[in-house]
Amino acid sequence: MSLRGLLADTRPLRNDHFRRLWTANIVTVIGAQLTVVAVPAQIYADTGSSAYVGLTGLFGLVPLVVFGLWGGALADAFDRRTMLVVTTLGLIGTATLFWLQAALGSSNVWLLLCLFAVQQAFFAVNQPTRSAVLPRLLTPEELPAANSLSMTVTQAGAIGGPLLAGVLIPFTGFAWLYAVDAVCLLATLWAVVRLPALPVVGAPTGTPGLRSVVEGLSYLRTQPVLLMSFVVDLIAMVFGMPRALFPQIAHESFLGPESGGLAFALLFAGIPAGAVVGGVFSGWVSLVEGQGRAVIWCIVVWGLAMVGFGLSVFAADALPGSARLWLVIAVLLLVVGGAADMASAAFRTSMLQSAAEDNVRGRLQGIFIVVVAGGPRIADVIHGASAAMVGTAAAAAGGGVLVVVGVVIAALAVPSFVRYRITAPARV
Numbered sequence: 001m002s003l004r005g006l007l008a009d010t011r012p013l014r015n016d017h018f019r020r021l022w023t024a025n026i027v028t029v030i031g032a033q034l035t036v037v038a039v040p041a042q043i044y045a046d047t048g049s050s051a052y053v054g055l056t057g058l059f060g061l062v063p064l065v066v067f068g069l070w071g072g073a074l075a076d077a078f079d080r081r082t083m084l085v086v087t088t089l090g091l092i093g094t095a096t097l098f099w100l101q102a103a104l105g106s107s108n109v110w111l112l113l114c115l116f117a118v119q120q121a122f123f124a125v126n127q128p129t130r131s132a133v134l135p136r137l138l139t140p141e142e143l144p145a146a147n148s149l150s151m152t153v154t155q156a157g158a159i160g161g162p163l164l165a166g167v168l169i170p171f172t173g174f175a176w177l178y179a180v181d182a183v184c185l186l187a188t189l190w191a192v193v194r195l196p197a198l199p200v201v202g203a204p205t206g207t208p209g210l211r212s213v214v215e216g217l218s219y220l221r222t223q224p225v226l227l228m229s230f231v232v233d234l235i236a237m238v239f240g241m242p243r244a245l246f247p248q249i250a251h252e253s254f255l256g257p258e259s260g261g262l263a264f265a266l267l268f269a270g271i272p273a274g275a276v277v278g279g280v281f282s283g284w285v286s287l288v289e290g291q292g293r294a295v296i297w298c299i300v301v302w303g304l305a306m307v308g309f310g311l312s313v314f315a316a317d318a319l320p321g322s323a324r325l326w327l328v329i330a331v332l333l334l335v336v337g338g339a340a341d342m343a344s345a346a347f348r349t350s351m352l353q354s355a356a357e358d359n360v361r362g363r364l365q366g367i368f369i370v371v372v373a374g375g376p377r378i379a380d381v382i383h384g385a386s387a388a389m390v391g392t393a394a395a396a397a398g399g400g401v402l403v404v405v406g407v408v409i410a411a412l413a414v415p416s417f418v419r420y421r422i423t424a425p426a427r428v
Contacts (some may be wrong), residue, residue: 008152008282009145017137017195018146021130024191025153031184033161034177035098037268039116041165042174044247046107050392054244054384057377059113063121064374071125072366075132079199083129084192088185090122095182102175124373128365135353136198144350145282151342152279155272166265170257220367228417229295229348230371232410236299236341237375239402240306243268244380245392253316253392254327263327270331274338282346291347292420296411298344303403305337310397317393345372351420 013019040053047053075083097115106112138146165177220227242249246267250256256263288294309330316326352368379399386395411418 008148008280010149012138012142012146012149015137015142018134020191020194021188022149022153024187025150026157027187028184029154029157030160030164031095031181033157033272034165035095035119035181037161037165038098038102038169038174038177039112040244040247041169041264042102043109043112046109046112050245050248050384050387052109053247054380054382055113056116057244057380057382057384059117060120060380061374061377063117064124064377065370067121067124068128068366068370068374069363070366072128072132072363072369074125075129075365076200076363079197080129080133080136081192081195081198084126084133084195085189087122087126087129088189088192091119091126092182092185092189094119094122095178095185098178099175099182102173102178120373124366124369127369127373128363131349131353131365131368133195133198140353143353144346147349147353148279148282148342148346151345152276152282155275155279155338155342157272159269159272159276161268163265163269166261166268170261217363217367220364224414225292225417225420226352226364228292228410228414229351230367232295232299232407232417233344233348233371234375235406235410236302236344236403237372238378238382239399239406240303240337241376241379242306242309242383242392242396242399243271243376244384245387245396248387249313249392249396253313254323254330255320266327266331267334270334271338271341273331274335274340275342276338277335278339278342282343288347289421291351292417295344295347296407296418298340298347299407300404301340302337302344303400303407305333305340306400306403307397308333308400309337310393310395310400313396314393317391 013022040056043053043056044050071087094115098112098119101108101111101115134143134146168177220230247264250261250264250267254263254267312326312330312333316323316330319326349368352364383395383399386398390398
């Protein structure tokens with residue numbers, strides 16, 4: 001394959017609406033990632049406990065499940081442009097409240113966790129709607145490339161956000177980071193206001209509620225390949241995402257300060273950095289036909305990378321004089337995992353978007369966001385509790401082992417997922 005064929009496929013950017021959403025996301029994602037880093041950092045600074053940091057998983061998971069499922073039903077019932085405007089305004093409001101509590105010097109961890117829960121509720125409605133919009137703006141052949149482009153920007157911001165946050169927190173405190181997030185969200189508000197009206201084709205009648213959610217779940221039950229795409233992602237994220245341990249690992253294993261610091265920033269940036277590298281060289285994603293097998297291999301690589309990450313933490317604990325060397329190795333392993341996860345996510349998202357009809361697409365995207373965003377939050381709780389019992393190194397490495405074992409068992413249990421293939425479109 002030529003170098004041009006390896007580089008990201010940019011055809012979706014020819015669409016004006018997608019280009020505006022994508023460009024606005026470049027600005028917005030940096031601010032969003034500042035908040036993603038600031039919340040656990042503020043909690044750890046206030047409490048000194050990874051267990052409290054792990055509670056962000058619980059406080060994020062409940063609204064993600066409830067509002068992700070209900071938000072998908074709303075996205076199948078109302079004009080999706082209107083839904084995006086309303087939820088974006090909600091995200092701006094919660095970012096402003098984050099700024100206010102920090103500016104007032106609050107150290108109430110429960111207030112911070114509750115604000116986080118409200119923010120996640122708006123996020124859980126916004127994201128299924130945003131994903132359900134893409135098949136109305138782009139052709140099915142453009143969806144894998146569009147998803148790769150979007151993920152690349154998101155993960156690039158997830159590099160810049162942690163690096164900026166880790167460096168700035170000791171100097172500016174947390175309030176300024178939340179303020180930047182609120183301002184950056186105005187870019188997304190501009191982009192969604194410019195969208196055309198997007199009424200749902202064949203929208204279900206009646207008020208969207210529990211029945212509508214159940215109908216979406218019932219539809220998914222008849223689609224074993226799509227169902228398995230959720231299962232393997234849950235395996236990867238629940239057992240293999242050690243981010244709740246990063247503040248403690250950065251401080252204890254890699255000898256960084258309790259709040260912020262370079263080691264803290266690098267750990268948070270490692271997985272997104274890998275996703276960006278994978279996204280820049282994602283041209284091959286549009287050409288893969290055996291998508292099911294590709295997903296399995298990507299998740300195996302992710303699990304092995306997390307095993308290596310845990311072992312590097314163990315080595316740093318055992319040999320504190322070489323902590324810097326093991327920090328570099330740990331970050332490189334996170335980079336490898338991030339690249340594998342990006343490719344897996346691009347395949348799974350495209351499967352879901354192209355297979356569903358428009359009048360159930362929002363609900364399936366709601367389930368998708370519950371799985372994709374909820375899995376890491378379950379992981380936060382599990383890893384935080386596990387680290388308290390067996391230490392951070394064992395918690396991280398053991399989780400990676402469980403990922404590999406779990407995804408192999410899943411592949412053997414549902415061979416139709418491994419055999420899933422598409423006819424890849426020609427690259428132009």
